[in-house]
Amino acid sequence: FQAEDGIRDVERSRGLGDVYKRQGMSGPRIGLNCDVVTQGGKDRVTVPWVYLDAVQRAGGLPTLLPPVDAEGAVAAYLAGIDGLVLIGGADYDPQLYGQSVHPNTKLVAERRQRFDMRLAKAAAAAGAPTLGICGGIQLLNVALGGALIQHIADAVPEALTHTRSGEAERFHEVTVAGGSRLAGVVGAGPLEVNSSHHQAIGEPAPGLAVAARAPDGVVEAVEGTGETFLLGVQWHPERLADRPEHLALFQALVAAAERRR
Ligand code: MN
DSSP states (O other): OOHHHHHHHHHHSTTHHHHHHHHTTOSOEEEEEOEEEEETTEEEEEOOHHHHHHHHHTTOEEEEEOOOOOTTHHHHHHHTOSEEEEOOOSBOOGGGGTOOOOTTOOBOOHHHHHHHHHHHHHHHHHTOOEEEETHHHHHHHHHTTOEEESOHHHHSTTOOOOSOSSSSOOEEEEEEOTTSHHHHHHOSEEEEEEOOOSOEEEEOOTTEEEEEEOTTSOEEEEEESSSSOEEEESSOGGGGTTSHHHHHHHHHHHHHHHHHO
16 A cells, blocks of 8 residues: 555545545554455455545544564554554454354455454554454454354344345444443444444453444444443444444544554
8 A cells, every 4th residue: 555546546536635635644543454365376465445545534544454474563563553443354263262163154364364363462452442343343352252153144033134245235223332432433322334244243252342233133343341442343334434423433543543642
């Protein structure tokens, strides 16, 4: 990612140039982990553009954190960022939380999993403001000692359809718990979210509290019980950044990162 390309892209986007100019380049640095895609036996790292767009619209400077195994890499990365977004992707190995692999579970690349687990644990230990999205909420929960539901359709009676077919968004409602940190960002009560996941939080990790549920009981958000900004959502706010209540999640992360800078 080249920052200048980012500025040009944003300025090209309708209505975003002014936002970015107003924020300048001085926004806090928001790290993002990357997906690893293997094609023809070769690995490459990718991040969907919408994450970078949402971070910039919220006033942050996106900073990609490619997965590496070097011992000091995670600490060095964390020293160079003010906040962190954990992006979505495929599934983390259920052996990490004591289960065997369900037939519908599709594992992320090992290279990514190794790094993501180290990153999520270290970020939480360091108190780095963190927003976990879809696979990112699941990563947070597993890294901090919780367990997942591997396939909602098999595990939750009368489950809603949480997956999407094709590119069209599927939507359902969630109820945001009153008094939660999340409620301070998006308001308590009903919230319309998009949904493209087949796994969910089963057992929240120590230090994480449920902050929102779907009508079928599926956990849709968790948050840290401590002082640090630590929030995970099962939906994809980066794809709904035109809606103020979803952009607000990124704005809250950037504000927390700014305070910590
Ligand atoms: Mn859902």
